[in-house]
Amino acid sequence: MSEPSNQPLSAPPAASPRRTALDAVHRALGATMTDFAGWDMPLRYGSERDEHQAVRTRAGLFDLSHMGEITVTGPQAGQALDHALVGHLSALAVGKARYTMVCAPDGGILDDLIVYRLAEQRYLIVANASNAQTVLDTVAVRAAEFDAQVTDDRDAYALLAVQGPAAPGILKALTDADLDGLRYYAGLPGTVAGVSALIARTGYTGEDGFELFVAPADAEPLWQALLAAGADAGLVPCGLSCRDTLRLEAGMPLYGHELTAQVTPFDAGLGRVVKFDKSGDFVGREALTAAAARAADIPPRKLVGLVAEGRRVPRAGYTVTDASGAVIGEVTSGAPSPTLGVPIAMAYLDAAHAAPGTEGVAVDIRGSREPYRVVALPFYQRER
């Protein structure tokens, strides 16, 4: 058996990977660790399929401390973010969060982000680990002309996530915070198991759940309190491997796969995050205006879902062909779907072949044309 030839989660190895505040906990649990964007992170604790199913049916506990936090404060913090990002952050209500992006002047996506407005003059940006430095540098430069301060808070927070239908019940046992009043994409400060936390109703799994930003020193007691409180509900520790299959089933893009500096938000089908109607200029406005028009008139490619007829798994970079064998696109993410029971993928396909139900579509899996069905995203949507 060879070493795995395709590991979408791996980043180039750093000299010595960083360890989260929960490192000793992961090792005591016997986690399989992996290098991810320079961090030594739990890939799985046992079976990644069992972890996936736990999140879909009960609840899972994740260490996401590799995510990059950046704080922006000051009288013009909102305007600075309106200029630096594609969203309209000055219009965001205190206590709410937005999914948004930071783009290059040519419209290419530098990262996708969640931004929380914690106070009138205080925002928290959460960037992908692999892009955190770029986001920090970019936002700092773009905010320089505003009365706002940009702070690197990557080391100020550990991030734990509780995801799954049982998550609200588990968290309620540990906090007096008004979780019922906390809507999706909102966050409020509170105390969980005696620990000060920013409690956010966000996630990357397609399930209901919470993300808890805490001081690194509080991470381990909070982790243990959550596991204990969730034991009866079936809460289990979950690694990055199942996080990837969960987000794929939910049709959520991953930077480096569906999103890159070579595509604009409109190419990725996420043009709704670009707010042209905000006041003032923002970086990328001109290019994005053109990209929006292009996407409306002659869309080059569309991000779609593919569902396997067979059992071989498509991986990022694999070619998609039509009935004649001509190349019509490329897979950006692929995995066996625990929920659907068959391999699935996200792929950019030429618009002419991107309609759900298009016949004759196949993925070239190491030289063999495997039939795939084009479907609309997401593959999975929870019942509400």
Place this chain on the structure above:
Amino acid sequence: MSINPEQLRYSKEHEWLTAPEDGASTVGITSHAADALGDVVFVQLPEVGSTVTAGESCGELESTKSVSELYAPVSGEVTEVNQDVVDDPSLVNSAPFEGGWLFKVKVSEEGADLLTAAEYDAFTAA
């Protein structure tokens, strides 16, 4: 104590091999390899009657995160494949040395450097 059975021999590509029984040796992957792969979801095995060559690819194993080639630890003719593991690839994870065996081969020539259990322990500990 080793989890790798004493009576087996091992390849550096993490396959195990039994001594011949009724003229054929059984081949599988080690628990070390199965753990590294994670949940196996698809196995492609050589066909019965085909000839495999020591050190060359003869199949593949797909897991959630990766696909890995299966290398033949010996040369010879494939006499049987494990249909149970084709139908339920998770046997590779749950019973890599038993119900998760992959195929049987009538050995014509052994690979150059098959390891004993102790040598494989040392190899994987390195």
